[in-house]
Amino acid sequence: MAGNGNTDGEFSFSAAAARDALPRITTEKGAKPTTSSDVCHDDTASPVNFQTIDELHSLQKKRSAPTTPLKEGGGEVMGTSGPTTPVSGESMLQSVSASLASLTRETGPKVIKGDPTSTSKVAHVPHTPTSVPAADISDSALKFTHVLHNLSPAELYEQAIKYEKGSFVTSTGALATLSGAKTGRSPKDKRVVKDETTASELWWGKGSPNIEMDEQTFLVNRERAVDYLNSLDKVFVNDQYLNWDPENRIKVRIVSARAYHSLFMHNMCIRPTPEELENFGTPDFTIYNAGKFPCNRFTHYMTSSTSVDINLGRREMVILGTQYAGEMKKGLFGVMHYLMPKRKILSLHSGCNMGKEGDVALFFGLSGTGKTTLSTDHNRYLIGDDEHCWSETGVSNIEGGCYAKCIDLSREKEPDIWNAIKFGTVLENVVFDEHTREVDYKDKSVTENTRAAYPIEYIPNSKIPCVGPHPKNVILLACDAFGVLPPISKLDLAQTMYHFISGYTALVAGTEEGVKEPRATFSACFGAAFIMLHPTKYAAMLAEKMQAQGAIGWLVNTGWSGGSYGSGSRIKLAYTRKIIDAIHSGSLLNATYRKTEIFGLEIPNEVEGVPSEILEPMNAWEDKVAYKDTLLKLAGLFRNNFETFTSHKIGEDGKLTEEILAAGPNF
């Protein structure tokens, strides 16, 4: 479990530090714009195992057994005809041309529908007539950019296989792709435009994921991305929706250079019907994804060749220098974390499912803690695996797809995810047999962060539309590699808020040999990398909603038991599923409980199907002294982390704030 970067788990912010304390980022030599501990960490990137593009490509395919017949010179696809788009229209092309307009030249590029290699006649929209004198016309103004608008998965497969090295059909029909040098998100390269409005509205400063950039620099990067995209023969354009709540649906446009990106977003966002697409109109938010084309590191605020820039005022996002597709999904999530609270809707980094009786559960947790795995439950309806809204009327999924980790995926343990990896699914950075195209899910040669992105309806019991009533259970997942948190504890409201604000997980450091010490990460609201406002704003909303609905909080350790990483072992997924079943069924409400020392957690004496010995962590440890030491160490990390919140009031209720402060470890 690599890359949940934070070494010491410390981050802090206080009211005083909020506005002006952010160091200005310069590109001058020696300037230290932001230290790694200043920025919250939720990076899925793991160390790369390659130095060159060729090395990367050589990792992807495994040699078949020598007896396997091999065909020479494969890879070419024969007889693919040019993709078509379901939208007739001129209006779509005009709208895309406007989206791609250069800000300095103020006109949109000439755009034309369809694949440039297609022989079929295609309609095109002529360049917006302008009075620009002939002498001013540049080469770029003379060319057409082909627009591949909302292509179907089949068309995108053909595009990927024909033009994008590293694209292959796997034995189950998924599209295997490589995301290039970046195999995880790059939170340190995220920038948010600080303007008059966002300066006062957003969370800035230490611990915040929002590293500032100015409007001018954003425009420089935007122009760089747009010019790059316009210089290509073709661009992919997706027009889609976010949020299944029809009243709060957001229209997004994604302009990208790769079929991989277009298919990824086709799967991850909500897919409009042909009628909806016909009347799509102007998008509410646009992403310009220039992928591998880097930012200019001499640009103000840039500290690497990667930049992921959000401009809330312009409703635009620019991506330069990374092809990792998850950047788009989580970038839009950040936007929702800004837009939704303005409408009194709480945005949540959680999975969500619903039982046959309509009982809804939320699963909060950082990357790798089990949101996707545990919300995908054969006995329940899946509402979504990662991003939700909680409004006055209930919950809604923001997305139209799921993004599952594939490392060590097995058919037995996760059958629904296994079966979702079929035609239409994007499989990132996996290794497969070069002949049979069978994927080896154990292989970490490219990265540990292998992923599958599939439309939510690929899960048989998904709930379409992806909405549900108010949650009954709020489950906080922590993968505690220290092995001291109980597998299950019941929380009161103050404890729920304490753990929600703390946002703890501890994963093992990664794939390197000999790394024994787990790394604690505290990420406020279990998603500090994505939140836009101060964590206490979301916490106050969650407390109010849980109180109003009588929802119950639970803390579930999906990590180690019987010792820390190295001596103990990860709690069996089968046991965790039994624990989750007992939460859903309500049987845990009738259990008898005892309180743990230090953290003061209520743990049940029995859970059906789970050995009682493991319910109390100390019992599972052979070395009781080591247990106590480790417990105290973790308690200390929690206390240090929470210090920065002690000056904040949560909601209107001063009493709740007091209770939350008292709900942490006592020692």
Ligand SMILES: Nc1ncnc2c1ncn2[C@@H]1O[C@H](COP(=O)(O)OP(=O)(O)O)[C@@H](O)[C@H]1O
């Ligand atoms: N006891 C457990 N509970 C949950 N997940 C577990 C457990 N043991 C192993 N795992 C594995 O941990 C990973 C959890 O990842 P995932 O569900 O994708 O997390 P998230 O969606 O929160 O990022 C999966 O690969 C899953 O198979």
Ligand SMILES: C=C(OP(=O)(O)O)C(=O)O
């Ligand atoms: C897609 C992501 O979510 P998660 O790892 O929580 O599934 C991510 O963090 O990039």
Ligand SMILES: [Ca+2]
């Ligand atoms: Ca994550």
Ligand SMILES: [Mn+2]
């Ligand atoms: Mn997930």
